Amino acid sequence: MATPVLTPAALHRCLADETRLTLTLLLCAESELCVCEMTQALAAPQPKISRHLAYLRRAGLLRGRRQGAWIYYRLEPTLPTWVSIILEASRDAAPVEVTAACRRLGDAGAASQRQAACHAESTTAPFPFIPGDSA
Known part of the structure; x- marks a missing residue:
């Protein structure tokens, strides 16, 4: 599938959009992030984060890769220079939301620690299975 031309x-x-801006600038600071890391950094529900990531991916700004049950996102490596300049300038302006998201991400530890923690959390069922219940 060809990358859309980003105008x-x-x-x-x-x-x-504030959420999309924060996600994009967070990915400017980190080479790659798992969806669960971004939900933690933005303190937002996973469906909201996933919806905005899909928007950014369809626009050609991000690229995702699946690893098992998890999807990792990074900036599209073939972005035009003018896009990189805008993103760097926006990152340097450091909106409060981005600074807070970076701080929450840093407080959670190194990437390997964050991923291990969120992957461990996702393996435990949020609700116990009760025999006889139908979904």
Whole structure:
């Protein structure tokens, strides 16, 4: 599948939403993040984060890779130079939300520790199975 051509208007639509801006700038600071790391960093529910990540991926700003049950995202490596300049300038402006997300991510430890913790959490069922219950 070919990467969509990212236009200035499309980029600004992506970054106009606070959640998408924070996710994108967080990925500027980290080479790759798992969805569960981003939910922790933004203190937001997983469906919300996944919806915004899908939007950014469809726009051609992010690339995802599946590893087992988890999806890891990073900035699209073939982004045009003008996009990288805008993202770097936006990152340097460090909106409060991005600074807080980076701090929460750092407080959770190194990438390997964060991933081990969130992967361990996801293996435990949130609700006990009760025989006879139907879904």
